Amino acid sequence: MSTIGYESWAVDLAEVGAIYPFQGWEIPMTIVGVIFWLGWHRIQFVRENEHLEKARKMGDPEKVAQQLDRY
Amino acid sequence: MDGNLNALTTVFVEFYYWVTVVFMFLIHVGFCMYEVGAxxxxxxMHTLMKNxxxxxxxxxxxFFFGWWIYWAFPMFPFFGGLNHEMxxxxxxxxxxxxxxxxxxxSGVFWAAFLLFSWTAASIVSGAVIERIRSSALWVHAVLIGSVWWIIDAAWGWHYGGWMVKYLGYHDAYASGVIHAIAGGYALGVIMVLGPRIGKFAADGTPRDIPPHNPWMLTIGIFLIYTGFWGFYAACNVPAISPEVIDGQITGTTWTATNIYLAPTSLSAITFNFLMSLSGGLMAAYVVSKGDAFWTFSGGLAGIITASAGNDLYHPIQAMIIAAIGVVFAYKLHYWVERKFKLDDAVGAVAVHGYAGFIGLVIAGFVLWGAPSSPYEGYAAINPLGNTIGAVIMFGVLGFLPAFIVAKIQSxxxxxxxxxxxxxxxxxxAEHHAYEDAKAGIIEANKALLASKGTAAK
Structure with a gap:
């Protein structure tokens, strides 16, 4: 048994095509990949919103003034 | 890869593109340094993370859909359906x-196009620094990098694209397909986003917000130049026979070609890259009165202006065209800034958008009548076709979608x-603990120094 479809390289390479694991599962892998991508956006979006809401009330005027001086 | 010669050719071509991809990574390094310096x-940290x-x-x-668009969209939707086979x-x-x-x-070729996608997105990133939400920019990055630019590439940067075939559109090194579209896109976003606080005085007079680190900015732009050189090589097919092109070229002489499979050479584009860089730097130095920011950016704008025709121009033409583009972009930048109160933080709209646009128009005139393709039935290069192409790149595929999406986000x-x-x-806001800790240790060290000084006295 081999996940890539070959258990030995005693083959004519002219007849070898794909050699990645789990051939035939490309569409489910794509679906997983797209969920991972969109999920990342969702997580980042929610976190940034929360963070900016907190941040707008965070800085005390003296420290903000110091930040402005740090060109 | 049957046979030694076939193997050698295959390995050469894949290695050629692989090297260009590595060089092009420097474009992104340069953009990061440029943005942080500005x-x-x-x-x-926010600026860096964003890019x-x-x-x-x-x-x-x-990977998910951009590469498919390039191969499926050359005639879609105006002159045919999706090309399912490709x-x-x-x-x-x-x-x-x-x-x-x-x-x-496929992987190396995919990567070469992907690096162009990063560039398109990164151009937009520079224009919006210091006030955009990261989540908003990253949506725009996906749209410009994996949708809009690659649609324009399918139409106007593909040997079978409808703009090439019917308009005679010619844009060998991407004045329009990367730079005009990205500049137009950046304009659409900043028009909705608004300027940074303090950019304009109460009476509307623009204030300069100078880069905090001109050295970092300089190294950044030099890295962009270097990566851009790799980009030029990536735009070529390094060696191909007329038999494989299967067009109108006769004989058996192999050649390098541009993206349209029309002949050029590495020699030609090396001449023209350096001469247009030089023309841009010289013109920018004069027009900006030696301003470092604009002189360095002018080198880039010069190359961008000449890029549409740098597969065919004479080097002196490349130099002059670059100079014209830089003056145009510089003047237009300040006119737009004053007139519309827009804050293009790194001059991205000017350097990429305006220079790319005018470069396409100029190429249409200078290369008027030259074949746009080695295949029969294609329109020749002409001013109208390239001008329409410039409007499509900058306005239709760049500015318009950016403006609409930014309006929705707003x-x-x-x-x-x-x-x-x-x-x-x-x-x-994001690293207050770090900032507080840093401020604390600096204060503590200063206090220690002061107490030692007191003790010594």
Missing amino acids: SRRRNH VMVIPLVTVTF GNANLPWSETMGTNLQDRI AMGVLRIPEEVELQGLDY
Whole structure:
């Protein structure tokens, strides 16, 4: 048994095509990949919103003034 | 790869593109340095993170659908349907989109285009520094990097694209397909986003917000020049026979070609890259009265202006055209800034958008009547076709979608950071613990120094 479809390289390479694991599962892998991508956006979006809401009330005027001086 | 010669040719071509991809990575390094150099200290980490995360987001989406668009869209939707035969071979679930011994080039070729996608997104990133939400920019990065630019590439940067065939559109090194579209896109976003706090005085007079670190900015732009050189090589097919092109070229002489499979040479583009860089630098120095920011950017704008025709121009033509483009872009930048109160933080709209636009128009005149393609039935290069192409790139595929999406984001309140956060700086907001700890240790060290000084007396 081999996940890539070959258990030995005693083959004519002219007849070898794909050699990645789990051939035939490309569409489910794509679906997983797209969920991972969109999920990342969702997580980042929610976190940034929360963070900016907190941040707008965070800085005390003296420290903000110091930040402005740090060109 | 049957036979030594065939193997050598295959390995040469895949290695050629692979090297260009590595060189092009420097474009992104340069953009990161440029943006950080141009931003103020209190926004460094946010500026850097915003541009770095463009890399994975555009990469995965370009794998999922960007590459398929390039192969499926050359005639779609105006002059035919989707090209399923070519498109299907480049879907993310195609067997050739992975480790496959029957296909040794797709991954490298995909990567060459992908690096252009990063560039398009990164150009937009520079214009919006210090006030856009990261989440908003990253949506725009995916749209420009994996949708809009690659549609324009299918139409106008593909040997079978409808703009090439019917308009005679010619844009060998991407004045329009990368730069005009990205500049137009950046304009659409900043028009909705608004200027940074303090950019304009109460009476509307623009204020300069100088880069905090001119050295970092200089190294950044030199890295962009270097990567751009790799980009030029990536735009060529390095060696191909007339038999493989299967067009109108007769004889058996192999040649390098541009993206349209029309003949050029590495020699030609090396002459023209350096002469247009020089023309741009010289013109920018004069027009900006030696301003470092604009002189360095002018070198880039010069190359961008001449890029549309740099496969065919004479080097002196490339130099003059570059100079014209730089003066145009510089003057237009300040006119737009004064007139419309727009804050293009790094001059991205000017350097990429205006220079790319005018470069396309000029190429239409200078190369008027030259064949746009080695295939029969294609329109020749002409001023109208290239001008229409410039409008499509800058306006239709660049400015318009950016403006619409930014308007939606603005209406939802998710485009711009709050004013309080902009004032205190994004790094303070995101890394306040780091900033507080740093401030604390500096204070402690100063106190220790002061007490030692007192003790010594």
